[in-house]
Amino acid sequence: MALPDDILTLLARIEPLASEGARRSLPDTGREARLHVLVEMIGDTVLPRNLVFSAGKDMSCTLTVASGRLMRMSVTTPDGHQVLSAAAGATRDDQLAVLCEALAGLAEVEGALGLERQPLAEDVAAEEVGHGAGEIREMIESVNWFANATEAPRPVHDGAGAAFHASAHPFTLAQTLMSRAGVRIDATGAEDYQLPQAEGEALAATLAALPAEVRALLDPAAAIAIPGAALGDRGLLLALSADDLAVNVSEGDDLQELVRRWLATERTRGTGR
Amino acid sequence: MSAFPSAEAELRQVNRFLEMFAALDPAPSALFDQALDHAHAYKTRLETPVRIAFTGKSLAGKSSLINLLIGEKVLPTGKASVGPVTVMVRHSLTERTTASWWDRPSVEFPGRALAQAAALGPDIVTLDIQCEPLEGLSLIDIVSFDDAETSKRAVFSLMRLADVMLWCSRADNPMIKADSDSWRMIPGRLIRNSMLILTHAEDVDEAGIAAAKDKLTPDRLRSFRDVIPVSTKVAMLALSDPGPNFEELWSVSGAQQLVESVIAAAVELREAELEKIRRGLAQYVRPAQAALDQLAPAATEPVPAPAAGPLPPTTSPASAKVAAADAHLLDALRQDWFARAQSLLDRARGGDFAHPADFVMAAQEEVDGFRDRLSETEGQLAESDQLIEEFEKANDLLILLQFESADSAALDAARIVIQLSEGVDHLRPAGPVAA
Numbered sequence: 241m242a243l244p245d246d247i248l249t250l251l252a253r254i255e256p257l258a259s260e261g262a263r264r265s266l267p268d269t270g271r272e273a274r275l276h277v278l279v280e281m282i283g284d285t286v287l288p289r290n291l292v293f294s295a296g297k298d299m300s301c302t303l304t305v306a307s308g309r310l311m312r313m314s315v316t317t318p319d320g321h322q323v324l325s326a327a328a329g330a331t332r333d334d335q336l337a338v339l340c341e342a343l344a345g346l347a348e349v350e351g352a353l354g355l356e357r358q359p360l361a362e363d364v365a366a367e368e369v370g371h372g373a374g375e376i377r378e379m380i381e382s383v384n385w386f387a388n389a390t391e392a393p394r395p396v397h398d399g400a401g402a403a404f405h406a407s408a409h410p411f412t413l414a415q416t417l418m419s420r421a422g423v424r425i426d427a428t429g430a431e432d433y434q435l436p437q438a439e440g441e442a443l444a445a446t447l448a449a450l451p452a453e454v455r456a457l458l459d460p461a462a463a464i465a466i467p468g469a470a471l472g473d474r475g476l477l478l479a480l481s482a483d484d485l486a487v488n489v490s491e492g493d494d495l496q497e498l499v500r501r502w503l504a505t506e507r508t509r510g511t512g513r
Numbered sequence: 514m515s516a517f518p519s520a521e522a523e524l525r526q527v528n529r530f531l532e533m534f535a536a537l538d539p540a541p542s543a544l545f546d547q548a549l550d551h552a553h554a555y556k557t558r559l560e561t562p563v564r565i566a567f568t569g570k571s572l573a574g575k576s577s578l579i580n581l582l583i584g585e586k587v588l589p590t591g592k593a594s595v596g597p598v599t600v601m602v603r604h605s606l607t608e609r610t611t612a613s614w615w616d617r618p619s620v621e622f623p624g625r626a627l628a629q630a631a632a633l634g635p636d637i638v639t640l641d642i643q644c645e646p647l648e649g650l651s652l653i654d655i656v657s658f659d660d661a662e663t664s665k666r667a668v669f670s671l672m673r674l675a676d677v678m679l680w681c682s683r684a685d686n687p688m689i690k691a692d693s694d695s696w697r698m699i700p701g702r703l704i705r706n707s708m709l710i711l712t713h714a715e716d717v718d719e720a721g722i723a724a725a726k727d728k729l730t731p732d733r734l735r736s737f738r739d740v741i742p743v744s745t746k747v748a749m750l751a752l753s754d755p756g757p758n759f760e761e762l763w764s765v766s767g768a769q770q771l772v773e774s775v776i777a778a779a780v781e782l783r784e785a786e787l788e789k790i791r792r793g794l795a796q797y798v799r800p801a802q803a804a805l806d807q808l809a810p811a812a813t814e815p816v817p818a819p820a821a822g823p824l825p826p827t828t829s830p831a832s833a834k835v836a837a838a839d840a841h842l843l844d845a846l847r848q849d850w851f852a853r854a855q856s857l858l859d860r861a862r863g864g865d866f867a868h869p870a871d872f873v874m875a876a877q878e879e880v881d882g883f884r885d886r887l888s889e890t891e892g893q894l895a896e897s898d899q900l901i902e903e904f905e906k907a908n909d910l911l912i913l914l915q916f917e918s919a920d921s922a923a924l925d926a927a928r929i930v931i932q933l934s935e936g937v938d939h940l941r942p943a944g945p946v947a948a
Binding site: 252284288292357361 | 903929
């Protein structure tokens with residue numbers, strides 16, 4: 241039995257390292273490709289490191305990485321120095337979104353980025369969790385973080401379920417966002433599948449009329465997936481959070497992906513059910 | 514302990530840098546990140562007592578030895594022990610007991626509450642007791658190497674908590690096969706700082722002790738800095754009734770030799786650590802401190818740099834001759850590491866590793882071997898200290914990976930080999946590699 245291919249591929253990097261030396265810059269291969277490389281570098285970093293990227297003498301960005309997780313990110317520009325992960329907000333979702341946006345910003349810098357790998361003298365505290373390369377990759381794949389991206393508009397909303405709505409958007413035919421009382425906040429996608437105000441209110445009333453025991457199951461957050469047999473392979477995912485309700489219409493594997501993303505979001509928030 | 518070298522000047526220097534840095538809001542630049550990282554690490558090391566770990570299998574007499582060194586029965590012994598938990602004993606003016614986990618907040622109890630804390634199932638229980646002779650030292654009763662699970666916990670505790678290791682083994686049958694199997698998992702840096710304590714020496718006569726030593730292979734015997742037979746019962750008897758024969762009993766029991774060896778090892782370790790920290794302060798913290806002084810010249814009074822210790826080699830040596838010698842040595846190190854890494858790759862391609870776990874073990878052996886090679890350059894190169902630490906950290910991780918499920922462990926081991934290769938490559942100046 242030989243070693244798995246992924247290990248052999250990784251080990252094969254020894255030869256260019258020995259003959260050409262370690263990469264000391266990250267070439268400008270295009271923002272998507274470079275973002276992918278950045279996330280891969282995080283995933284491949286087991287021993288704690290500061291990965292210091294620089295552009296010119298005025299801009300640098302330090303990723304503190306250990307065990308395949310991004311622990312901290314700081315940026316120095318002519319305007320000052322900022323530790324992003326600390327300023328990112330209370331929830332892990334908020335922090336992840338800020339980090340993804342900053343990584344995309346780093347990937348977008350024109351020209352080659354200087355790269356220095358600094359081993360860390362101080363042990364990373366065991367209770368420090370950081371963000372794993374897997375969850376960063378997932379978030380990056382689900383949302384276009386680039387500054388001048390041309391993508392279909394997605395509902396703008398900063399309620400409790402915002403991170404899920406953003407992540408779910410690429411997998412929906414239509415998305416309708418409402419308050420828990422059924423007041424429509426925003427809607428995108430195919431108009432035929434958006435929920436009109438009156439039906440939104442009716443849905444909210446139906447949910448409110450459920451027996452108390454059932455309603456308790458829906459608080460503070462829950463998802464109800466209704467595979468749409470009558471509509472071919474199309475289905476609904478109702479996503480309820482503490483202050484909003486989203487009706488997502490989706491089809492095929494995308495519906496399964498929506499459910500998976502909801503569960504992942506809730507796991508991240510520590511309120512999964 | 515009066516014999517300990519003072520670290521006051523170094524600690525003052527580190528604290529001044531950290532305080533000045535903290536006063537700058539927002540932080541001035543990421544350029545200080547590396548100095549800050551080192552300053553935090555030095556502060557932790559300077560404020561942490563030398564940690565003496567007692568380890569071995571159950572009923573080897575670890576707790577009894579700790580009680581002996583403290584001079585009172587603080588830890589339950591034999592079958593009455595607190596179970597599979599690591600216990601740390603140290604000096605404090607306030608007595609308290611703390612149950613700690615590696616990954617969640619601690620729980621504290623006032624006074625001595627070992628059983629109460631252990632009942633919570635923590636990874637470590639820390640007993641802070643008033644015991645002045647312990648100042649500067651922590652004595653740690655490591656969870657016993659009894660089965661796969663406790664062995665893993667013991668190895669992890671040793672890696673995170675121990676500076677000097679006392680391997681306790683019964684005098685009537687030392688280093689039995691089970692001991693040897695556990696021994697394989699101990700990091701080299703601890704083996705180099707270890708003593709073998711032959712416990713229950715009162716149960717065997719001199720010929721028995723000689724026979725016990727004969728059972729150890731020369732290689733194994735050489736790996737300990739001392740082999741000390743200790744008759745714990747005799748020493749405890751001397752302590753409990755210090756009559757006119759106290760000194761004789763204390764000496765005959767082996768306790769005196771144990772105390773002297775432990776203190777000698779701790780002092781030696783502290784001195785070596787201080788040397789390393791002085792070199793690191795000169796390399797990382799002092800230049801950053803100078804930059805901070807320029808940013809905030811009137812913030813605090815300057816602190817004189819510690820006088821002791823030779824200046825480390827710098828990245829821009831004064832003479833071209835030194836630079837050439839350094840470059841030659843760096844290149845030799847680089848070639849040595851890449852030969853080892855290439856051999857791992859060749860063996861992997863040749864199908865030498867029947868199981869991923871074999872690869873993890875082979876990688877660890879190469880890393881440990883190169884760490885030994887690096888130790889020959891300690892103090893000669895500005896880069897040595899950092900590289901040694903890096904390879905020790907990698908060695909520890911590779912040992913722990915041998916307890917994990919094979920495929921993901923082997924992938925992480927490969928990642929570590931690549932990271933180390935990148936780190937070693939950074940020893941050469943930027944530019945293409947010479948043919």
